[in-house]
Amino acid sequence: MLSRHVLLPPRLLIARRLIHSSRPHPTLRSFLDNSDEASQHSAYQYAHNHSQSEPPVLASIREAAVARDPTEAQKMVSPLQGAFMRHFVSIQRPKSVLELGSYIGYSTIWLAQGLQAIPGSTLCTCESDQTIAHIAEENVKLAGLADTVRVVNVPADLLLGEWDPNHKLDLVFIDANKSAYKRYYSMIINRDLLSENGQIIVDNVLFHGQVHTQATISNASNDDDGAKAARKAKGIARKMHSFNEFVAKDPRTTQVLLPIFDGLLLIQKAK
Numbered sequence: 001m002l003s004r005h006v007l008l009p010p011r012l013l014i015a016r017r018l019i020h021s022s023r024p025h026p027t028l029r030s031f032l033d034n035s036d037e038a039s040q041h042s043a044y045q046y047a048h049n050h051s052q053s054e055p056p057v058l059a060s061i062r063e064a065a066v067a068r069d070p071t072e073a074q075k076m077v078s079p080l081q082g083a084f085m086r087h088f089v090s091i092q093r094p095k096s097v098l099e100l101g102s103y104i105g106y107s108t109i110w111l112a113q114g115l116q117a118i119p120g121s122t123l124c125t126c127e128s129d130q131t132i133a134h135i136a137e138e139n140v141k142l143a144g145l146a147d148t149v150r151v152v153n154v155p156a157d158l159l160l161g162e163w164d165p166n167h168k169l170d171l172v173f174i175d176a177n178k179s180a181y182k183r184y185y186s187m188i189i190n191r192d193l194l195s196e197n198g199q200i201i202v203d204n205v206l207f208h209g210q211v212h213t214q215a216t217i218s219n220a221s222n223d224d225d226g227a228k229a230a231r232k233a234k235g236i237a238r239k240m241h242s243f244n245e246f247v248a249k250d251p252r253t254t255q256v257l258l259p260i261f262d263g264l265l266l267i268q269k270a271k
């Protein structure tokens with residue numbers, strides 16, 4: 001007698017195995033999973049070396065930021081992520097882009113460079129810190145992109161609350177206050193700010209690799225090591241998990257969460 005499995009299409013067989021086995025199917029795993037930090041770094045370097053190279057103006061902005069304050073400079077996307085987002089823009093061809101969280105304009109410039117091939121496209125980026133917003137504006141000018149980019153020194157919630165729903169957004173990059181992602185997302189969707197094929201890219205949704213563990217720890221401890229920074233990171237990770245769950249259950253949108261960079265969530269309206 002034929003086994004029931006033989007009658008199932010291969011895809012269903014794989015799905016079944018995933019449901020019934022605690023071990024992930026090999027195709028769901030990355031070749032990097034079992035490698036040590038050094039080989040992960042060299043794989044990243046290899047990917048970097050074989051991707052669109054970082055334009056000189058961006059390299060000098062990044063290097064100056066790292067020299068000024070290496071810890072703060074970690075707020076910027078990596079050059080590889082910048083190249084990915086520029087590539088994304090060249091495929092999606094958005095006309096109206098909104099970035100929440102400019103910092104000094106590094107990701108802004110990557111995105112805006114992608115927009116140069118799209119006539120009439122604009123990018124608005126917001127930064128709540130006045131001094132930093134000013135630096136972002138200067139960097140945008142330095143990159144020759146002042147005609148495309150508007151830097152506003154306004155908190156993201158305020159900007160979203162006042163955004164004209166008739167001025168639809170084709171692309172939103174969310175990278176501001178990590179604890180407020182659910183609010184940003186809800187404002188965009190509730191106020192119907194996205195165009196029909198609009199996309200949201202959300203950064204840091206796997207926040208330092210701490211988010212997925214929140215999914216399995218029902219009552220995550222708050223005080224194990226006592227370190228303030230570690231507690232803060234855990235708090236952010238918990239909120240990020242709650243955000244990811246919220247989006248995953250929202251029938252108004254579809255999404256794919258990519259375990260690349262610090263975790264990237266791509267969201268669009270449900271079709």
Ligand SMILES: C[S@@+](CC[C@H](N)C(=O)[O-])C[C@H]1O[C@@H](n2cnc3c(N)ncnc32)[C@H](O)[C@@H]1O
Pocket residue numbers: 075076077100101102103104105106107108126127128129132154155156157175176177
């Ligand atoms: C991760 S950094 C952005 C990095 C930038 N997108 C890049 O990759 O080059 C987040 C920035 O958001 C700003 N920020 C924090 N809360 C904000 C808010 N409520 N509204 C706007 N900006 C905010 C912070 O001051 C910080 O500069």
